[in-house]
Amino acid sequence: MSAPDFISLISTAHNLADRATAAILPHYRMPLAIENKLATAGMSGFDPVTAADQAAERAIRAGLAEYFPDHAIEGEEYGRSGDSDWRWIIDPIDGTRAFMMGMLSWGTLIGLAHEERPIFGMMAQPYTGERFWNDTTSAYWRGPHGSGVLKTRSCASLSGAVMACTDPSMFKSEAEHAPFRRLAAAVKMSRFGGDCYAYAMLAAGNIDLVVEASLQSYDVAALIPIVERAGGRMTTWDGGPALAGGRIIAAGDPTLHAQAMALLQQ
């Protein structure tokens, strides 16, 4: 199977993100009373996140079936389908809790891996209309106030670093939580509540470190190439490939990545 060119990849991904946005926004911040009326109308176990998640993944899969019918797909809601060296890895709503709360840190993740290497990703924030993506050399953004190239910032020491992490509940054991706390004590500032948006802001040069655990492949596949093409590094806590998820560290500055990894492993 031949490689798709990046111009097609990017325009296809924007189209897939448009479809996901159309599927998701009608459910976002919808009052529960209205959702419950829909539930009474025949959908049992109906909840806005599940409905939006499933509708968006179906919309993305329908688009992929048109553009790349031979590619494999792995999605949060409908699992794996197809058999190919080219695999799309999608999370229709990354950050479902933020979505439920009406916050803005969630997004639609659309990634493409070739022979287990992440080569392309797009993060879309449907409410703000922001998009973040990469090609072979660089990463890019567009939003309501402009567009441009994503570039991580230099930050050569932990004492000057700003760190993000979605939630302390990600750390399932003291073996995970203790190294995180060690890092949190060493950096200049650490805040919770990031979801995929924190990785986009790392790529954009506003955050220096994202350190998380309990991640799935679909939580990270689209973000890895965006972070790396913007100049950052994204691996597991022991420096392995991030594609399978698990314990993940992303740093805008490769020097900082090495320092943070050393402290995590102490």
Next chain:
Amino acid sequence: MSAPDFISLISTAHNLADRATAAILPHYRMPLAIENKLATAGMSGFDPVTAADQAAERAIRAGLAEYFPDHAIEGEEYGRSGDSDWRWIIDPIDGTRAFMMGMLSWGTLIGLAHEERPIFGMMAQPYTGERFWNDTTSAYWRGPHGSGVLKTRSCASLSGAVMACTDPSMFKSEAEHAPFRRLAAAVKMSRFGGDCYAYAMLAAGNIDLVVEASLQSYDVAALIPIVERAGGRMTTWDGGPALAGGRIIAAGDPTLHAQAMALLQQ
């Protein structure tokens, strides 16, 4: 001094928020390299948050001097000025850490108190263009995808509640942290990372509880009337007036407010 009518208040507040937006956005997500160049050009101790905060507060104060020259003003950056029963209480950037990280939970808070009672508030999110405000009977929102009335949702029991809190570092002592943890263990879901945006989402019926500490008057003054006109309650942890800040609890459902307060005081 006569009372301003609400139609003038609301149109003035939108104008003040427009001015603050114009002052803030040029500093938001600006690469540090560019900010440092400005610093080298003669501004020592320059940082983007301080610059944006100060410029926005000056812009709001200039507007108030035109519209309500006799009113008093209390702002985060420039303190108190004027002497009147009518006091504007403003926080040009509530959520400075979120602002620094490029996240979206920060906002501009513009409140008005009369004889120490908060009567009007506006929260503006400059990047998304969202606005949240109140009049004497209701609260309202407008944003990139529409506009409408803000209405809190019913949630009569802690076990069904979704709670937000900006950061665990708000709790300065075990006497504050222990009651919060008790509440976090009793609710359905609790997340960090809210800033003023969490109160807006509580007013909009997406979040049931916001429980915080170490707040200043300018962190809450604008939010109280929005939350209360939307149907919620906002007080200190012991049920007193929220205007002075400190330990604050906001609930969308007054029944839930009483339950949560009881658990905090146990």
